[in-house]
Amino acid sequence: MKQSELFTKVLREAPKDEVSVNAQLLIRGGFIHKVMAGAYEYLPLGLRVLNNINQIIREEMNAIGGVELSMTALQDKQTWEKTNRWSDETVDVWFKSKLKSNADVGLGFTHEEPLTSLMKNYISSYRDLPVLVYQIQTKFRNELRAKSGIMRGREFLMKDLYSFCRSKEQHEEFYGKAKNAYLRIFERVGLGDRTFVTFASGGSFSKYSHEFQTLTEAGEDMIYLDRKKKIAVNKEVLSEEVISDLGLSKGDLEEVKAVEVGNIFSLGTRFSDAFNLNYIDEKGQSCPVIMGSYGIGPGRVMGTVVEIFHDDKGIIWPEAIAPYKYHLINIAKDPQSSESIYQTLLDKNYSVLYDQRDETAGVKFADSDLIGLPLRILVSDKTLKEDSVELKNRQTQETQLIKIKDLSKHLKK
Amino acid sequence: MKQSELFTKVLREAPKDEVSVNAQLLIRGGFIHKVMAGAYEYLPLGLRVLNNINQIIREEMNAIGGVELSMTALQDKQTWEKTNRWSDETVDVWFKSKLKSNADVGLGFTHEEPLTSLMKNYISSYRDLPVLVYQIQTKFRNELRAKSGIMRGREFLMKDLYSFCRSKEQHEEFYGKAKNAYLRIFERVGLGDRTFVTFASGGSFSKYSHEFQTLTEAGEDMIYLDRKKKIAVNKEVLSEEVISDLGLSKGDLEEVKAVEVGNIFSLGTRFSDAFNLNYIDEKGQSCPVIMGSYGIGPGRVMGTVVEIFHDDKGIIWPEAIAPYKYHLINIAKDPQSSESIYQTLLDKNYSVLYDQRDETAGVKFADSDLIGLPLRILVSDKTLKEDSVELKNRQTQETQLIKIKDLSKHLKK
Numbered sequence: 081m082k083q084s085e086l087f088t089k090v091l092r093e094a095p096k097d098e099v100s101v102n103a104q105l106l107i108r109g110g111f112i113h114k115v116m117a118g119a120y121e122y123l124p125l126g127l128r129v130l131n132n133i134n135q136i137i138r139e140e141m142n143a144i145g146g147v148e149l150s151m152t153a154l155q156d157k158q159t160w161e162k163t164n165r166w167s168d169e170t171v172d173v174w175f176k177s178k179l180k181s182n183a184d185v186g187l188g189f190t191h192e193e194p195l196t197s198l199m200k201n202y203i204s205s206y207r208d209l210p211v212l213v214y215q216i217q218t219k220f221r222n223e224l225r226a227k228s229g230i231m232r233g234r235e236f237l238m239k240d241l242y243s244f245c246r247s248k249e250q251h252e253e254f255y256g257k258a259k260n261a262y263l264r265i266f267e268r269v270g271l272g273d274r275t276f277v278t279f280a281s282g283g284s285f286s287k288y289s290h291e292f293q294t295l296t297e298a299g300e301d302m303i304y305l306d307r308k309k310k311i312a313v314n315k316e317v318l319s320e321e322v323i324s325d326l327g328l329s330k331g332d333l334e335e336v337k338a339v340e341v342g343n344i345f346s347l348g349t350r351f352s353d354a355f356n357l358n359y360i361d362e363k364g365q366s367c368p369v370i371m372g373s374y375g376i377g378p379g380r381v382m383g384t385v386v387e388i389f390h391d392d393k394g395i396i397w398p399e400a401i402a403p404y405k406y407h408l409i410n411i412a413k414d415p416q417s418s419e420s421i422y423q424t425l426l427d428k429n430y431s432v433l434y435d436q437r438d439e440t441a442g443v444k445f446a447d448s449d450l451i452g453l454p455l456r457i458l459v460s461d462k463t464l465k466e467d468s469v470e471l472k473n474r475q476t477q478e479t480q481l482i483k484i485k486d487l488s489k490h491l492k493k
Numbered sequence: 494m495k496q497s498e499l500f501t502k503v504l505r506e507a508p509k510d511e512v513s514v515n516a517q518l519l520i521r522g523g524f525i526h527k528v529m530a531g532a533y534e535y536l537p538l539g540l541r542v543l544n545n546i547n548q549i550i551r552e553e554m555n556a557i558g559g560v561e562l563s564m565t566a567l568q569d570k571q572t573w574e575k576t577n578r579w580s581d582e583t584v585d586v587w588f589k590s591k592l593k594s595n596a597d598v599g600l601g602f603t604h605e606e607p608l609t610s611l612m613k614n615y616i617s618s619y620r621d622l623p624v625l626v627y628q629i630q631t632k633f634r635n636e637l638r639a640k641s642g643i644m645r646g647r648e649f650l651m652k653d654l655y656s657f658c659r660s661k662e663q664h665e666e667f668y669g670k671a672k673n674a675y676l677r678i679f680e681r682v683g684l685g686d687r688t689f690v691t692f693a694s695g696g697s698f699s700k701y702s703h704e705f706q707t708l709t710e711a712g713e714d715m716i717y718l719d720r721k722k723k724i725a726v727n728k729e730v731l732s733e734e735v736i737s738d739l740g741l742s743k744g745d746l747e748e749v750k751a752v753e754v755g756n757i758f759s760l761g762t763r764f765s766d767a768f769n770l771n772y773i774d775e776k777g778q779s780c781p782v783i784m785g786s787y788g789i790g791p792g793r794v795m796g797t798v799v800e801i802f803h804d805d806k807g808i809i810w811p812e813a814i815a816p817y818k819y820h821l822i823n824i825a826k827d828p829q830s831s832e833s834i835y836q837t838l839l840d841k842n843y844s845v846l847y848d849q850r851d852e853t854a855g856v857k858f859a860d861s862d863l864i865g866l867p868l869r870i871l872v873s874d875k876t877l878k879e880d881s882v883e884l885k886n887r888q889t890q891e892t893q894l895i896k897i898k899d900l901s902k903h904l905k906k
Contacts, residue, residue: 085558087560087615087616087621087624088615089614089615091614115565115567115569116567116569116592116598121563121564121565122563123562124560124626127562127563130563145498147498147537148537149534149535149537150534150540150543152528152532152533152534153566153631153648154532154633154647154648155528156528156529175598176590177588177590177635179529179635179647180635180636180637185588187590187600194534198526198534201504201526202500202501203500211500213537218566218631220566220567222592234567235565235566235567
C-alpha cells in the first residue's frame with residue numbers, strides 16, 4: 081500500500097493521559113486511537129497486526145480440532161443467574177443495560193454460561209464428545225482502572241476456546257494439547273523466549289490453572305520463575321506446599337514482573353451441573369460433561385509485543401505479525417525506480433508499505449523507525465548510482481547494498 | 494469438514510416464539526442460535542456464510558479505495574452531545590450503561606460521531622482528501638420489537654463506510670462509485686435480480702438518499718417500483734412531486750414489499766460542522782469536509798437470501814456464499830469409496846462437507862436438503878456398481894450419474 085493512501089500519519093505526541101508505553105507508541109505510529117481509557121479503535125495498520133495475530137491463533141486452534149463460532153455480547157440475566165454470576169457482588173466487571181421492555185441485559189465478559197446453555201441443544205450422548213469450540217470475539221469488562229493501554233481493556237478482543245469432554249482422561253488429553261498449542265502461538269508471535277507456563281489458582285476440579293506469563297516490567301503480575309525448569313508460580317498461590325508440590329526449590333525462584341498473555345483452566349462440572357448439561361454413556365448412565373476454558377487476548381499480545389520490542393525510535397515488529405514486512409522508501413529525486421520496484425513487489429505479492437510522500441529524508445526515516453516494519457528498502461540517488469537499493473534490518477540495524485536486479489533473491493514472503 | 498466434527502445437528506423444530514422464516518430455517522439447520530429476540534449466535538455453518546458475505550463486501554470496498562479499520566462499541570457521551578444525538582429523545586435505540594466512575598457510556602448504533610472526531614487528527618489539508626474508511630463491526634440497537642430473525646437485530650454486524658471529501662464534486666464522484674460497488678455486492682451474493690436502487694429521504698445536503706431494496710414478502714418496507722426503469726421510490730417519500738422529479742409515471746409504479754439491504758447517504762457538512770472538521774484548500778481557505786455514509790448489514794443480507802432462496806425442504810444457498818459448495822453423502826455399506834473421494838476433494842482444496850454419519854439415507858437426505866449446499870455428491874451401493882456418484886443440484890433438482898474417475902472434471906472450485 082502507498083503510505084499516502086493510508087489516512088493515518090505519525091503523530092508527534094501521544095495523549096498526555098496515556099501512561100503506557102504500548103499505547104504511546106501505537107497511537108503515535110497510527111496503529112490505534114483512544115476513545116476512552118481501556119477502549120481503543122484499531123486503525124488500518126493496527127488492524128493488520130491484530131488480524132495477523134488472530135490468524136496465527138486461528139490456525140493453532142483449528143489444528144487441535146477447534147471449530148469456530150461467534151457468540152453475542154448481549155447476555156440475558158436468567159442464563160447467568162444459574163451460576164450465580166449475574167450479581168454485581170459476585171462479578172464486579174459487568175456492563176449492564178436494559179431492553180425497552182425493561183428486562184436486564186449485560187455485556188459478556190466471558191462466555192461459559194451461554195455456551196453451556198447452547199450445548200444443551202447438541203450434546204446428549206458420549207458419541208457427541210469431545211466438542212471443542214472457540215471464537216475471536218469482543219469482551220466487555222467494566223474495569224475500575226485501565227491504564228495499561230491495549231493490555232487491559234474495557235472492550236477488547238478475546239479468543240476463548242471451550243472444551244466439553246466425557247471424562248477426566250479425555251479432558252486432560254485435550255488440556256495438554258491446548259497447552260502446547262498456546263506455547264506454539266507465543267513462539268510464532270515472537271514472545272516464545274520470554275513466555276512461561278505459570279501455575280496459578282485452580283478450582284474444586286483441578287488444583288492449578290495454567291497461565292502463560294510473558295516477562296516485562298509493564299506486567300501487572302508478579303511471578304516466581306525457575307528459569308532452568310522453565311516453570312513459574314504466580315505470587316497468588318506461592319507457598320511452601322506449592323513449591324514442594326511442583327518439585328521446585330525456593331532458592332531457584334526469581335521474582336519477576338510479567339503479563340498474563342493467556343490462561344487455561346479446568347472447569348470440571350461447575351457449569352454443566354448448573355445447566356444440567358449431561359450425556360448418556362455406553363452403559364446408559366447420565367453423566368455430567370467435563371469442561372475447560374482457554375483464553376488469549378490478541379490485543380494484549382499486541383501490546384505486550386510493543387512493550388518488549390521497541391527502542392527509543394519506535395516499535396520493532398516481529399516478522400510474523402508486522403502490518404507489512406517491507407517499508408519501501410523513496411528519497412531519490414526521480415521516483416521512477418521506486419515506482420517500478422513497488423510494482424514488482426506488488427506483482428509478486430510481497431507485503432509492502434511504500435513511502436512516496438513529498439517529505440524530507442529525515443521525516444521519512446523517523447516515521448519508518450516509529451512504525452517499525454522489519455525491513456526497510458531505501459531508494460536514494462546514492463544507491464541508484466550503483467543500480468542498488470539499501471536493505472536495512474529494523475532490529476539489528478544492519479544494512480546491505482543490493483543490486484536492484486538481485487533484489488528478489490534477498491526478499492522473503 | 495466431516496459432518497460429525499461439526500457439533501451442530503439439524504433440529505426438528507425451531508423455538509416456538511420464532512416467527513420469521515429465515516430464523517426458523519437457520520436455527521433448524523444449525524447456522525444460528527437465538528440468545529434473545531434480535532440477538533443470535535453464529536454457529537460454525539452460519540459463521541462461514543457470514544464470512545463469505547463479509548469477504549465479498551470487503552473486496553468491493555477495497556476496490557473503490559476503502560481502507561479498513563475497527564472502531565469500538567463503547568461510546569462516550571461528550572462526543573455524541575456535539576451532534577445532539579446522545580439524548581434518548583433524539584435517538585431511541587441507545588443501549589446505555591455506566592463506567593465505575595459513574596460516567597455514562599453508550600453502545601454505538603452507528604459511527605459518524607467517533608469517526609469524525611478521529612479524523613480531526615488526520616485531516617487538515619486538501620491533500621489529505623478524499624479519505625474512505627470502512628469497518629465490519631458490531632452495532633447495538635435497542636429495538637422495541639425484533640421479530641424478523643437476523644434481518645433486524647439488537648446486536649448485529651454492519652459494514653459501514655464513511656467518505657470524507659473536499660467538494661461536492663469529489664463527493665459525488667465517490668458516491669457514484671459506491672452505488673455501483675453496492676450493486677456488484679448484491680449481484681455477487683445472489684440478490685442482483687431482485688434488488689433495486691430506491692429513492693428515500695435525504696437531508697439538507699441532498700434531496701434523496703439511496704436505499705437498496707430487495708423484493709420479498711418478509712420485508713418491512715413498502716416501495717413503489719418501476720420494473721422497466723429498475724428504479725423504486727420508498728413509500729415514505731412518495732409524492733406527485735417526487736414522481737415527476739424522477740421522471741417516473743404513477744401508472745408504471747408497482748407497490749411491493751421489500752427489505753432494505755443497504756443504504757447510502759450524503760451527509761454534507763452536518764458532522765464536520767459539529768466537530769469543526771475542516772481542511773485548508775489550495776488558496777489557504779478553511780472549508781468544511783463533505784461526508785457520506787454507506788451501510789450494509791451482512792446478517793441482514795444472509796437472512797434475506799434465506800427468505801428468498803428456500804423451498805419446503807430447506808435452504809438453497811447461492812454458490813458464492815454457501816458454507817460449503819459440495820455435500821458429499823455416503824450411504825454405501827462400505828465407506829471406503831467415499832473416504833477416498835473426500836480425501837481427493839480435500840487435497841484439491843474443494844469446499845466440501847462430508848456426511849459419513851451412521852444415519853439412514855432418509856435422515857441424511859432430509860438434513861442435506863435443509864442445510865442447502867448447492868451440490869450434493871451421493872455415494873451409494875447403486876452408484877458404485879457403475880463406478881459412479883450421483884451429482885444433484887439443490888436448486889434445479891437435476892441429477893447426473895458421473896464416473897468417479899471423471900468427477901473432478903465436473904466440479905468447480
